[in-house]
Amino acid sequence: MKTKLNPTWRELELGCTVVEAGTSAEYKTGDWRSFYPKTDEDKCIACGVCYLFCPDHSRHIAPRKKKVEGAMYTHYFDFNFQFCKGCGICAAECPTGAIVMIEEGKK
Amino acid sequence: MKNRIEVGKPVGIEVSIAQSEVVAQCDVDVIAAYPITPQTHIVEHLAEIVADGDLDAAFIPVESEHSAMSACVGSSAVGARTFTATCSQGLALMHEILYIASGLRLPIVMSCVNRALSAPINIWGDQSDIMAERDTGWVQIFTENGQEVVDQTICAFRIAEDRRVMLPVIVNLDGFSMSHVIEPIRFYDTKQVRGFVGVYQPPLRLDPAQPMMFGPVGIPEIYTEAKKANDVALIESRQVIEEVWAAFAREFGNAYRALETYRTDDAEYLLLTVGGMSETASVAIDALREQGVKVGQVKLRLWRPFPHDDLAALLGKARGVFVFDRCLSTAGPGGPVASEVKTSLYNLRERPLVVGFIGGLGGRDVTVQQFADMVHKGIGYVAAGAAPVYEMVGVRE
Ligand code: SF4
């Protein structure tokens, strides 16, 4: 079932329950952002901490390869700016300090 | 479950114990509660029944009433039949979660052993606690003796879990003067009670096998519709409540109505009461009738959904309606019951004078004579054509 936009009171599910999982993917939070995260790829060790901590769908596993200390890793964590709301949690949690938060409009 | 108590004939039993026995008969799955006087005996005894192995339920002792209601929300959301009990400060502490329980349409049943609110700290009976929770979206039922407590508790589960209702229900009883009194109560066969309440089949529930989200944010585009849906559900629960009471009368013999009446035929004046003190007031009605006063009594059983139309039909023709509240709406428009009764009558073309009396606060006794005095005073106001907004009974000047 596709959730209807602006349902009438009769069309609401009992208790406003969302009866399907993963529907927050339909809610694009990217326009909340006033700061955006930027990764220094040289510092990134592809540990995935940012992916685990991101409260939205913004950090995703991009199919890229990365060499870390001589070994090849096939996963690389990239941003999806449709969802990234700029909370900065990834930057705070990154163990190598690879992520910096930059004000929108600046580079 | 075997019958723990003899069925079919009245047994002398404390009302709190009787309520916990009947909750067990209703086959609850989860009880989450925090003890508070005068509710304590209800949850203590339920804990015993579970510990004795007579009821297959989880008893969750929590650290506060806020947690008790939160645990109830969780257990009801996974589809467990859930019961709790509280009163007074405990009910006040639950306040925010009460809205969540009704907003999520969770059929929790709660016993509220009506008690005063602090300050000054007071553990005795009045209805201040429940009146502060009028607008929480729960079905709210009052009782006036132990048999009614037992009967309404059974009805509460069936009302709450009806697919057309799916709302939590509060059964009110007076602190101490009902909860701690030994009364003759007739119990029913456990199998029959379980047959009557049925097996709870939640239309929606939290289940990892079929994930869904309970309690999402309701943005401005949704919130009004959500509130409208809850309002209609509570208003329309009335029909189911009537059906359940009728079914109860057929099955177990005792009949219940939203407004109970006593000697109202040909009555020009009506005394309206709520809860356990109604029985004392009935004795006053008998005495007044002996004296030739044309007075009858209306006892409000169903507080939410509020029976506006029934009240208008029943009270509209009277000359005077004297409403007795056990709650002070401080510096407000009168006791909660009186002001709502006035609302029901105001738009009638002709309406009685409504006189509000407030008494029985914090466990203060109200005597038969005092109820008779209220009626006489009220009749005097009707003759004069005017009454104060409300007045307090039995206060030392
Ligand atoms: S800033 Fe926040 S939302 Fe954006 S990627 Fe980092 S953790 Fe996710």
Ligand code: SF4
């Ligand atoms: S937490 Fe930092 S180091 Fe780890 S994957 Fe994310 S950006 Fe790279």
